[in-house]
Amino acid sequence: MTRARALKSPRRSARLGALPLTSMIDVVFLLLIFFLVTANFAQDEHKLPATLQTEGGGVRSSDLQPQIVQIRLQGNEPIFVIGEVAVRDRQSLEALLKNLPKEPGIAIKSDPDVPISAIAAALQAARNAGFQKRSYVPSDGT
Amino acid sequence: MISVDLTSMIDVVFQLIIFFMFTSQFGELRRTEIDLPHQPGDEAEVRHEPAMIIDLTNDGTYLVESAQTSLIEIERLARAGVLGQDASDPFDVLIRPDRHASAVHLDRLLLRLSNTGVQRWKLATVNPGGGS
Numbered sequence: 001m002t003r004a005r006a007l008k009s010p011r012r013s014a015r016l017g018a019l020p021l022t023s024m025i026d027v028v029f030l031l032l033i034f035f036l037v038t039a040n041f042a043q044d045e046h047k048l049p050a051t052l053q054t055e056g057g058g059v060r061s062s063d064l065q066p067q068i069v070q071i072r073l074q075g076n077e078p079i080f081v082i083g084e085v086a087v088r089d090r091q092s093l094e095a096l097l098k099n100l101p102k103e104p105g106i107a108i109k110s111d112p113d114v115p116i117s118a119i120a121a122a123l124q125a126a127r128n129a130g131f132q133k134r135s136y137v138p139s140d141g142t
Numbered sequence: 143m144i145s146v147d148l149t150s151m152i153d154v155v156f157q158l159i160i161f162f163m164f165t166s167q168f169g170e171l172r173r174t175e176i177d178l179p180h181q182p183g184d185e186a187e188v189r190h191e192p193a194m195i196i197d198l199t200n201d202g203t204y205l206v207e208s209a210q211t212s213l214i215e216i217e218r219l220a221r222a223g224v225l226g227q228d229a230s231d232p233f234d235v236l237i238r239p240d241r242h243a244s245a246v247h248l249d250r251l252l253l254r255l256s257n258t259g260v261q262r263w264k265l266a267t268v269n270p271g272g273g274s
Contacts, residue, residue, distance in 0.1 A: 021148060028155050035162030046183025047236065047264040054256050071245070090181075112246035116198075116239045119248065120179030120267055127184050136263075138249035138256070 048123045053107060053135040066135065067100055069093070069126070071110035071118050078118035080125075090121040097129035105133025112139060174199075174208050179241040181267040192236035192264065193223050200240040202247040213254050221258040238266040 070081045079086045080093045082100075087093050097106065106126045110119055119136065126134045174197045196216060197205035204211050206219065220235065227233040235255060239248060255263065 025148070025152070028152065028159065031159050032155055032162070035159060044268070045178065045238075046181070046185075046267045046269055048181065048183050048267055049262060049264045051262055052252055052256050052260060054253070110245040110249075112244060112249065114245045115241060116243050116245060116248055116265075117179040117241035119245060120181045120241070120265055123265060124181040124183070124267075136252065138252035139245075140249070140253060 048120060048127065049134075050108075050123055051133070051135040053137050055137060055140060066105040066107040066133065068137075069097075069106060069108045069122050071108070071114045071122055073111060073114055078114050078121075080118075080122055090125045093122065094125040094128050097125055097131065100129075102130055102132065105135065106131045107135045107137050109137045109139065174205055174238075176238050177240050177242065178238060178266050178268045180270055182269040183267045193227075193233045194220060194235045196235060196237050196251065198237060198239040198243055198247055198251065200243050202243060204247075204251060213250060216251065217254045217258055220255050220260055224259040232262070233260065235260055235263045236266055237263060 067082065071078050072081060073079075074086075077088065079088055082096060085096060087096055100106075108119065108122045108126065110122075123134060123136070176197055176199065195206070196211075197208075199205065204213065204216060206216065211219075220233075223233040237248065237251065252263065
């Protein structure tokens with residue numbers, strides 16, 4: 001008799017049946033939908049820090065003058081110019097910058113119509129090449 | 143009446159809730175969706191919330207807290223931030239530009255910021271590939 005009662009377990013099923021599960025499941029599903037909707041699936045953002053330097057300012061006369069990377073457009077493609085040398089992509093710029101002395105730092109300037117992705121590429125190349133002092137010089141349009 | 147065994151379903155649902163609770167990033171919900179430059183960034187950069195976040199859209203619109211903001215207003219906000227900074231917590235600006243936007247828009251913004259005394263800024267990037 002005891003065995004038969006255990007197999008049926010009427011007390012257990014009665015207890016479970018008495019639990020008000022409907023409202024709990026409602027709440028749980030609402031929570032699930034909230035987290036599904038608000039979850040941020042966007043890619044993690046990174047940062048490229050730089051100092052801000054204006055034309056003709058920010059560097060004392062006693063400081064070493066930083067080397068300058070000028071970003072220009074050739075056709076529709078940005079090119080990176082250092083002195084007489086021009087390169088087309090970040091990897092080439094990085095290889096070029098690795099050969100330069102790091103103490104003076106590097107300054108990046110760009111023409112007005114250059115896409116910002118090229119500025120990011122130049123800052124990234126300078127960072128990867130080991131430059132601690134990286135500055136960007138905004139053009140005043142003159 | 144057919145009885146449905148809810149135990150395993152509730153287990154799964156609770157697991158999902160716990161997963162989403164841990165992985166949600168509520169701090170960045172207010173950020174506008176922008177096609178950022180694709181670069182790995184600086185891993186050494188400490189992860190802390192910058193004092194001011196400025197979004198720059200493809201057409202040269204500046205957004206602060208997702209609201210369109212003029213350069214004059216940005217300059218006023220930045221000046222107040224610089225005046226309120228201290229040595230332990232310098233005022234820093236994060237710029238989130240659309241990667242296709244022209245440099246002229248970034249230059250105009252940075253010139254305004256330099257007028258206020260901002261000396262350091264950060265460019266937001268994403269690393270779609272995951273490598274460096």
